[in-house]
Amino acid sequence: MGRISRIGVSINTSLLAEFDGLIRKMGYANRSEAFRDLIRDKLVTEEWKGGNAECVGVVSIVYDHHRRDISDRLIELQHEFGESIISSTHIHLDRDNCLEVVIARDGAAVVKEIADRLIGSKGVKHGKLAMTSTGRGLR
Numbered sequence: 001m002g003r004i005s006r007i008g009v010s011i012n013t014s015l016l017a018e019f020d021g022l023i024r025k026m027g028y029a030n031r032s033e034a035f036r037d038l039i040r041d042k043l044v045t046e047e048w049k050g051g052n053a054e055c056v057g058v059v060s061i062v063y064d065h066h067r068r069d070i071s072d073r074l075i076e077l078q079h080e081f082g083e084s085i086i087s088s089t090h091i092h093l094d095r096d097n098c099l100e101v102v103i104a105r106d107g108a109a110v111v112k113e114i115a116d117r118l119i120g121s122k123g124v125k126h127g128k129l130a131m132t133s134t135g136r137g138l139r
Ligand code: NI
Pocket: 065, 090, 091, 092, 093, 097, 098, 099
């Protein structure tokens, strides 16, 4: 860890009470750690906006494997972006439904495109992209 700076923050009392309630629920040991996470989250979000910054995206999709061609289409898509996709896991949720988790590492714009195309594939019932950072730029 680098040098530590101490800062004073002025904040509305009721807002702070709400914040304290939230971080207690989330299991934070103290406000400082919660503030640091908020700042990091904001910095990561800004990183994606650049489009070129290297990011990691975790894409989860749920689909009915009985739907015609969907498995083939999803595999095709993952081969198309083979250089960016670093991992994928398939879980058979029940007789009909599959969960696929695809992890991609590339510029934010590419990661977003992969997610959009996976989630937008015909037959996908639900999809979600969780964007995160490679961690390199974060302290
Ligand atoms: Ni399956």
